[in-house]
Amino acid sequence: MKAAYALAWRACPGMLFLQLGMAIVDGTAPVATAWLTKAALDELTAARPRTGALLWFAAGIGALGIAMASSSAVSAYAQGRARRAVGLLSQDRLFGAVNRMNGLARLEEPRFHDRLRLAQQSAENAPDQLVQMGLTTLRGSLGVTGFLGTLIAINPVMAGAALAAAVPAMVAHLALGRRRAGLMWRISPGLRRKLFYQMLLTDLQAAKEVRLFGLGGFLHGRMLTELRAANDAEDRLERGVVRVQVLLAALGALLAAAGLLWAVHAAAHKTISVGDVSVFIGALAGLQSGLGALVQGVATGHQSALVFHHYLTVVGTGDDLASPARPRELAPLAHAIELRDVWFRYSDDGPWVLRGLDLTIPHGTSLAIVGLNGAGKSTLVKLLCRFYDPQRGAILWDGVDVRDVPVDELRRRIGAVFQDYMDYDLTAAENIGLGDLDAIGDRDRIRAAAERAGVHETVERLPAGYATMLSRLFHAGDEEDGGEEAARANGVHLSGGQWQRLALARGLMRRGRDLMILDEPSSGLDAEAEAAVHDRLRELRAGSTSVLVSHRLGAVRRADRIVVVQDGRVLESGDHASLIASPGGVYAGLFARQAEGYQDDPAPSTAAAG
Numbered sequence: 001m002k003a004a005y006a007l008a009w010r011a012c013p014g015m016l017f018l019q020l021g022m023a024i025v026d027g028t029a030p031v032a033t034a035w036l037t038k039a040a041l042d043e044l045t046a047a048r049p050r051t052g053a054l055l056w057f058a059a060g061i062g063a064l065g066i067a068m069a070s071s072s073a074v075s076a077y078a079q080g081r082a083r084r085a086v087g088l089l090s091q092d093r094l095f096g097a098v099n100r101m102n103g104l105a106r107l108e109e110p111r112f113h114d115r116l117r118l119a120q121q122s123a124e125n126a127p128d129q130l131v132q133m134g135l136t137t138l139r140g141s142l143g144v145t146g147f148l149g150t151l152i153a154i155n156p157v158m159a160g161a162a163l164a165a166a167v168p169a170m171v172a173h174l175a176l177g178r179r180r181a182g183l184m185w186r187i188s189p190g191l192r193r194k195l196f197y198q199m200l201l202t203d204l205q206a207a208k209e210v211r212l213f214g215l216g217g218f219l220h221g222r223m224l225t226e227l228r229a230a231n232d233a234e235d236r237l238e239r240g241v242v243r244v245q246v247l248l249a250a251l252g253a254l255l256a257a258a259g260l261l262w263a264v265h266a267a268a269h270k271t272i273s274v275g276d277v278s279v280f281i282g283a284l285a286g287l288q289s290g291l292g293a294l295v296q297g298v299a300t301g302h303q304s305a306l307v308f309h310h311y312l313t314v315v316g317t318g319d320d321l322a323s324p325a326r327p328r329e330l331a332p333l334a335h336a337i338e339l340r341d342v343w344f345r346y347s348d349d350g351p352w353v354l355r356g357l358d359l360t361i362p363h364g365t366s367l368a369i370v371g372l373n374g375a376g377k378s379t380l381v382k383l384l385c386r387f388y389d390p391q392r393g394a395i396l397w398d399g400v401d402v403r404d405v406p407v408d409e410l411r412r413r414i415g416a417v418f419q420d421y422m423d424y425d426l427t428a429a430e431n432i433g434l435g436d437l438d439a440i441g442d443r444d445r446i447r448a449a450a451e452r453a454g455v456h457e458t459v460e461r462l463p464a465g466y467a468t469m470l471s472r473l474f475h476a477g478d479e480e481d482g483g484e485e486a487a488r489a490n491g492v493h494l495s496g497g498q499w500q501r502l503a504l505a506r507g508l509m510r511r512g513r514d515l516m517i518l519d520e521p522s523s524g525l526d527a528e529a530e531a532a533v534h535d536r537l538r539e540l541r542a543g544s545t546s547v548l549v550s551h552r553l554g555a556v557r558r559a560d561r562i563v564v565v566q567d568g569r570v571l572e573s574g575d576h577a578s579l580i581a582s583p584g585g586v587y588a589g590l591f592a593r594q595a596e597g598y599q600d601d602p603a604p605s606t607a608a609a610g
């Protein structure tokens with residue numbers, strides 16, 4: 001709660017003060033009205049009523065009415081502004097925290113996503129709900145204190161009874177709040193699955209399979225099943241809530257009826273005045289509703305605080321990669337990158353993917369990595385970028401363990417094209433420029449990268465060239481005032497190979513970095529483009545340090561060194577000529593099989609004769 005208040009205070013102190021002022025008005029005005037009403041009624045029923053005094057009482061009641069009526073509008077405005085400001089600040093901190101997680105491991109934990117969803121929700125709502133709880137408590141306490149004093153003066157027993165009735169209500173509401181917060185956590189995985197099915201039903205990329213395989217009904221059904229399960233769980237809880245609330249309301253009504261009976265009886269026997277009856281009834285009703293609001297407010301705040309805990313957990317979650325206690329500087333690569341006895345698995349109970357892998361990548365040389373599906377090639381690449389740390393062994397950059405240098409510094413020295421590259425719903429220029437944010441506005445460099453990746457002509461031919469928005473989801477700029485230029489720049493979608501070349505251009509924006517990693521950079525290209533791209537890449541890689549992962553052995557054969565990874569270790573290593581010359585070798589076998597695929601089938605008669 002302290003953290004939520006601190007957040008609200010930081011975001012919008014002025015609006016908090018305004019809400020506080022209005023809460024004081026709301027809390028004190030009803031009590032003052034009740035007393036003024038009592039005074040007016042007593043004056044009216046007096047032997048000789050004073051008109052002047054009556055007018056003052058009436059004016060006072062009217063002024064309080066105006067203050068109460070306007071306070072709700074002013075509070076609503078202040079609450080809205082504060083909520084928006086808190087939402088902005090809390091989202092800023094939440095995604096700032098996610099952004100500080102430098103590795104990938106956290107994003108692969110389903111529990112983290114459950115928590116993130118609730119954190120997002122509570123970041124928007126909880127601080128406001130907790131502020132409202134504070135204000136309700138203040139408002140309620142002021143009113144309750146005033147009404148309580150009034151009731152004690154007239155009938156202390158009734159005052160005690162009303163207070164005592166609030167205790168079970170508080171206990172019940174707090175328990176319900178805890179159950180609601182628990183339920184939100186329990187149904188979070190189901191609701192995320194529901195969102196997933198929902199996303200598949202509207203996702204452009206999924207649409208082809210969804211339509212062709214007729215998956216729409218299946219996904220729709222699953223989406224509803226998840227939603228129904230969540231609804232059922234909520235219904236069950238709400239049924240319990242209704243039971244508790246009916247019981248508490250009956251208790252309150254019983255108390256009010258008893259109070260009324262007593263007041264009428266006492267007035268009939270002239271023990272109390274008519275004014276006393278009015279203030280007593282008003283005070284009892286005020287006390288009950290004040291206590292009710294107080295209890296409800298505290299319970300809602302308690303529930304919000306429980307859910308806000310998820311926000312605090314995410315914001316307080318540290319980096320999933322250990323930062324060095326005494327960071328070392330990373331000099332430009334001069335000698336070699338070395339993987340020394342690297343053991344790695346994605347989870348503590350998962351299988352080892354890399355098992356004591358040793359590999360040296362000398363500066364200024366090109367290394368190609370080949371191996372069967374699942375051999376661990378992309379994992380090795382991810383470790384080079386330090387998306388994970390190995391469980392055993394080390395990766396050394398000129399002898400410096402990469403865990404001892406700030407991760408940003410390491411990544412600044414690496415350029416990469418990943419196997420599962422991204423298609424950004426942004427302009428063509430931005431899709432390339434993202435490779436080096438410092439140069440995102442540098443059209444010459446973007447164009448040069450596009451030329452190297454063989455995608456410049458394609459981009460030039462787009463309706464608005466490099467300014468073309470590559471998206472079917474978003475408009476370029478503001479649709480309202482976009483005009484003809486924006487209309488031309490909208491709605492273009494590239495082919496798979498063209499997207500891949502853009503990704504390659506993005507990677508090439510970082511040309512000249514110390515290490516260039518290319519993980520299957522040409523898998524979607526046509527044969528001609530692939531040959532052209534690899535020729536260009538070979539020129540670019542000459543003299544620089546690079547790692548190329550590819551199943552196309554034609555593309556890797558000119559690398560300075562080729563390694564075959566199998567079962568998490570380097571099985572074979574050498575240049576193309578030496579590997580091919582090793583009979584029974586894995587590389588030689590793979591190469592022969594690929595080469596066979598490009599040769600004509602032997603004529604049936606020859607085959608039969610053979």
Ligand SMILES: Nc1ncnc2c1ncn2[C@@H]1O[C@H](COP(=O)(O)OP(=O)(O)OP(=O)(O)O)[C@@H](O)[C@H]1O
Binds near residue numbers: 353371372373376
């Ligand atoms: N994020 C992950 N979490 C858990 N296991 C993973 C993850 N990524 C990969 N693996 C597992 O690690 C093993 C190696 O995967 P990797 O992607 O490194 O193989 P690869 O050699 O690049 O394969 P391919 O040639 O198919 O691209 C596989 O068994 C895979 O299931």
